[in-house]
Amino acid sequence: DTGVSQDPRHKITKRGQNVTFRCDPISEHNRLYWYRQTLGQGPEFLTYFQNEAQLEKSRLLSDRFSAERPKGSFSTLEIQRTEQGDSAMYLCASSLGGGLQFFGPGTRLTVL
């Protein structure tokens, strides 16, 4: 499968714990995006990488959130001290220089 992959697909954690998600983009895609989707809503932009550089962060991304893309390949999204309001689907998308973005299956986070 050469599409965007995300791991894990589901994560259940207790409030206050840290969690980390991984995204593997389509090979050679230089742009990588993280979005968050809550129930009944469209995805909302969180952050964007071009190669290894993080070029934009949404105001939705509080200080508890951090994202990295070492070597411009896979990316990780870490949430520290999780809160119940962090419960959502976290989607990763990649593209090759343009607006055509391909999404992964997402990681469903539940914070108890």
Place this chain on the structure above:
Amino acid sequence: QQQVKQSPQSLIVQKGGISIINCAYENTAFDYFPWYQQFPGKGPALLIAIRPDVSEKKEGRFTISFNKSAKQFSLHIMDSQPGDSATYFCAASKDSGGSNYKLTFGKGTLLTVNP
């Protein structure tokens, strides 16, 4: 501030009918308008996209109509099938001038096609 407004929130259509979903945008800098289809538990999948230099684009049973002056665009699904039952999202981005191409999504339309 909701930059892309989508309607209706839900839609029920009979098999073989036409499904129509509408979107309106505010930011005139947007120049790329894709539609995504999402099944439960899955990520959004690109259906069809249009740029504002054309008023209509058709791919199979899916057609986008675009009205630049009204800042509106719509998705038409012809001969709707039960397998089309999913949530549909319109989106918009600035796709030129070195932008980051981030997508701004509508809130989605839950389409149910009855057999």
